[in-house]
Amino acid sequence: MANLKVIAEHFEATIGGHPKMKLTEIQRRVSSKMHVNVNMTKCRRAKKMVKDKLVGNFVQKFAMLWDYVDELRLKNLGSTIKMAVNRVTSESPPHFKRFYVCFEALKRGPFKGELLAVVGRDGNYQMYLVARVIVEGEYIDSWTWFLSLLIVDLRMKDGFGYTIISDQQK
Numbered sequence: 439m440a441n442l443k444v445i446a447e448h449f450e451a452t453i454g455g456h457p458k459m460k461l462t463e464i465q466r467r468v469s470s471k472m473h474v475n476v477n478m479t480k481c482r483r484a485k486k487m488v489k490d491k492l493v494g495n496f497v498q499k500f501a502m503l504w505d506y507v508d509e510l511r512l513k514n515l516g517s518t519i520k521m522a523v524n525r526v527t528s529e530s531p532p533h534f535k536r537f538y539v540c541f542e543a544l545k546r547g548p549f550k551g552e553l554l555a556v557v558g559r560d561g562n563y564q565m566y567l568v569a570r571v572i573v574e575g576e577y578i579d580s581w582t583w584f585l586s587l588l589i590v591d592l593r594m595k596d597g598f599g600y601t602i603i604s605d606q607q608k
Contacts, residue, residue, distance in 0.1 A: 439441075440474040445484040448472065453488040462483065498533065516542030552576050554584050568592070576604070
């Protein structure tokens with residue numbers, strides 16, 4: 439017998455990835471994968487349980503952004519760190535809007551390093567920042583360090599589908 443918790447745990451990734459999935463589709467998948475027939479009420483409650491868990495995770499992770507802002511301010515005195523949020527009403531929970539960081543050391547310009555950045559393009563061909571790092575200079579060692587971290591983060595494996603362009607290319 440598949441109880442509510444088992445269904446929710448088993449299909450958490452599926453429901454989380456497709457939050458508008460119809461209850462009949464959940465019912466079909468439970469039947470197909472778990473070989474159990476469940477009623478629509480159980481499917482509805484399992485879907486709600488997954489959504490509530492995901493919202494809870496989102497709220498916890500969003501709250502961590504404020505801790506990150508506080509830590510950046512504490513460790514980088516004089517830096518400008520701003521986070522903007524939207525609220526539908528004054529009582530509603532905040533929704534992330536913008537995040538800005540300008541480190542004091544970089545404002546003054548004492549560090550004569552290089553900024554390496556990776557940008558991507560979304561489905562609308564809009565650019566977005568993927569990763570950035572400040573290094574001592576454009577050396578093989580600094581590029582290797584940066585790219586090795588990037589390869590792990592982006593799960594690049596063989597590197598196909600990615601283009602690297604440097605302003606130093608001939």
